[in-house]
Each structure stands twice: as C-alpha cells, then as structure tokens.
Amino acid sequence: MIENKLTPKITDDGSYTFFSDEFEELFHSHSGAKQEAQYKFIEPCQIKEKITIKNTIKILDVCYGLGYNTATCLETIWAINPNIKIELFALENDINVPLQAIDANLLNNFSPSVIDVLTSLANNYKIETKIFKGQLLQGDARQTIQTVINQNFQADAIFLDPFSPPKCPQLWTVEFIKLVSQCLGKEGYLATYSCAASVRTALQLTGLKIGATRSIGRRSPGTLANWNSNNLSPLSQQETEHLQTRAAIPYRDPTLKDTAQSIKKRRQKEQDCSSLEPSSHWKKRWFN
Ligand SMILES: C[S@@+](CC[C@H](N)C(=O)[O-])C[C@H]1O[C@@H](n2cnc3c(N)ncnc32)[C@H](O)[C@@H]1O
Numbered sequence: 303m304i305e306n307k308l309t310p311k312i313t314d315d316g317s318y319t320f321f322s323d324e325f326e327e328l329f330h331s332h333s334g335a336k337q338e339a340q341y342k343f344i345e346p347c348q349i350k351e352k353i354t355i356k357n358t359i360k361i362l363d364v365c366y367g368l369g370y371n372t373a374t375c376l377e378t379i380w381a382i383n384p385n386i387k388i389e390l391f392a393l394e395n396d397i398n399v400p401l402q403a404i405d406a407n408l409l410n411n412f413s414p415s416v417i418d419v420l421t422s423l424a425n426n427y428k429i430e431t432k433i434f435k436g437q438l439l440q441g442d443a444r445q446t447i448q449t450v451i452n453q454n455f456q457a458d459a460i461f462l463d464p465f466s467p468p469k470c471p472q473l474w475t476v477e478f479i480k481l482v483s484q485c486l487g488k489e490g491y492l493a494t495y496s497c498a499a500s501v502r503t504a505l506q507l508t509g510l511k512i513g514a515t516r517s518i519g520r521r522s523p524g525t526l527a528n529w530n531s532n533n534l535s536p537l538s539q540q541e542t543e544h545l546q547t548r549a550a551i552p553y554r555d556p557t558l559k560d561t562a563q564s565i566k567k568r569r570q571k572e573q574d575c576s577s578l579e580p581s582s583h584w585k586k587r588w589f590n
Pocket residue numbers: 328329330339364365366367368369370371372393394395396399441442443444463464465470472473
C-alpha cells in the first residue's frame with residue numbers, strides 16, 4: 303500500500319514533478335523539471351566533455367527524488383557512448399518518491415534503458431551490469447553519505463539537489479557539505495540550483511572554488527564548484543557583494559543530527575549578533 307500519495311504536477315516544459323506537503327515545496331522549479339536537470343546539473347558538470355576523456359564516469363546524486371538528474375545524466379552519456387562504464391550513488395530519504403514517479407510513468411519520455419535503471423533502483427536499490435553499477439542509499443543523507451565516503455568514491459559529478467535552504471537546512475550546512483565534498487574527485491564538479499549566499503559560503507568554507515551557472519530566462523543562476531577553479535564563471539559584482547552580507551552566514555549542524563528548526567535558530571542567532579551588512583541594504587543597492 304502506498305502511503306502519502308504524491309500528486310503529479312506538470313511544469314512549463316511539459317515534464318512532471320511532485321509537490322511535497324512535508325516541505326511545502328515543488329520538487330522542481332515551475333519552469334521545467336527536465337530543463338532544470340539539464341541546465342542546472344548536467345550541462346554545468348560538463349558530462350559530455352567527461353565522456354571523451356574518461357573510461358568510467360562516477361556520479362553522486364544527492365537527493366535523488368524522482369530521478370531526473372540521474373536520468374538526464376544517463377541519457378546524455380548513452381547517447382554519445384553506450385559502452386562507457388558508469389558508477390552511481392544516489393541518496394534519498396523517501397523511497398516513495400522514486401517508486402511513485404515510476405508507478406505514475408512520469409519519466410516515460412526517457413529512453414527504455416534509462417527507465418529500466420530507474421525502475422531497478424527504486425525497487426531493488428542496487429543494480430549491476432557490465433557497464434553500470436548503481437546504488438540507491440535510502441535514509442537521511444547526513445548518515446548515508448558516510449557509506450560513499452567509506453568506499454573512497456571520488457565523483458566526476460555531484461548533483462546537490464535538496465529542497466530550498468529555509469525548508470531543508472539540514473542538507474545545506476557547512477558540516478554536511480564538507481562530507482559531500484570529500485566525495486568530489488580532483489577534477490570533478492559539484493552543481494546545485496541554489497545561488498543562496500549561505501550555500502555559497504558553506505561551499506567555500508570546505509575549500510571549494512565557486513562560480514555561477516547560467517540563468518535561464520528570469521530565473522536566478524545556480525552554483526558550480528570544484529577544487530581548482532578551472533572553467534568556473536566568476537560571480538558578478540552583485541553576487542560577490544551578497545557574500546559579504548548577513549545572508550552569507552551559513553547553516554551549521556555540528557552533530558549532523560539537528561532538526562531544521564534548531565539549525566535555523568542557530569543561524570538566526572549568529573545573524574542577530576553579526577556586524578556584517580544586513581542583506582536588505584544590499585538588496586536596496588541592487589534592486590531599487
Ligand atoms: C528537490 S527534491 C529532489 C529532486 C530530484 N533531484 C529529482 O530530480 O527529482 C529533494 C529530495 O530530497 C529528499 N530529502 C529530503 N530530506 C532528505 C534527507 N535528509 N536525506 C536524503 N534525502 C532527503 C526528498 O525526499 C526529495 O526527494
């Protein structure tokens with residue numbers, strides 16, 4: 303029996319997503335679930351370019367959800383080289399999400415080989431063929447990430463796709479991002495849709511270099527990170543100044559066990575005693 307039946311919602315590019323009652327947020331932007339996977343994750347991580355220089359592509363999909371980021375990545379790779387080896391770790395708390403996406407045929411516009419992988423991952427958690435090795439780790443990503451670290455997995459691409467920082471601060475903290483960054487290979491890229499100053503600061507505090515991903519239409523840019531700053535588009539003056547305001551104070555979760563509420567409270571306290579410029583002043587300078 304399926305608990306908490308999720309209702310599919312169509313997005314502007316014709317692809318479907320879900321709405322989360324728990325997080326009070328859509329799983330993707332209104333402008334398009336499929337588009338978001340392509341432009342915020344797959345293109346920035348330069349998956350196509352990696353295919354030409356690597357024998358095995360290693361992917362870490364943090365917050366697998368319906369599986370769009372993994373699906374788009376596999377589709378992109380297999381369209382160019384169906385024989386290249388792929389290793390995947392996917393982290394997801396709620397197995398109902400990928401299961402219901404498959405049951406409702408929401409990802410049917412992907413090719414059959416991609417749908418087969420998504421179906422196996424959702425039903426069996428594990429899949430291993432000659433060219434594909436994938437594992438879906440169910441549970442709180444703050445704990446399951448340890449399995450990925452223990453295997454010394456060094457990803458070519460990490461997709462960091464939790465709900466927004468105010469709704470799911472647990473997965474945007476300095477401590478969690480530090481663990482995720484341990485799984486990023488020397489030449490790998492970490493992409494996220496978020497351009498929040500707190501997220502960018504957390505990435506920088508782990509030692510990563512950051513750049514902006516392109517914004518589509520009127521949507522804000524996302525963030526791309528790596529170790530060596532190669533191929534990163536520099537932040538604009540406006541974005542750089544944002545990182546000097548109180549909005550840039552990151553979320554913290556020293557024990558990796560706190561509730562969203564206490565993580566938010568901790569940050570609020572730090573913001574209240576901060577001598578940094580309030581972000582309302584920055585907004586006034588740039589948007590009035
Ligand atoms: C914005 S959605 C991800 C969308 C997904 N990447 C896709 O392409 O469909 C966020 C996902 O994070 C999952 N999630 C929320 N809290 C989590 C946690 N602590 N650990 C792991 N996953 C979590 C939710 O169940 C949801 O599927």
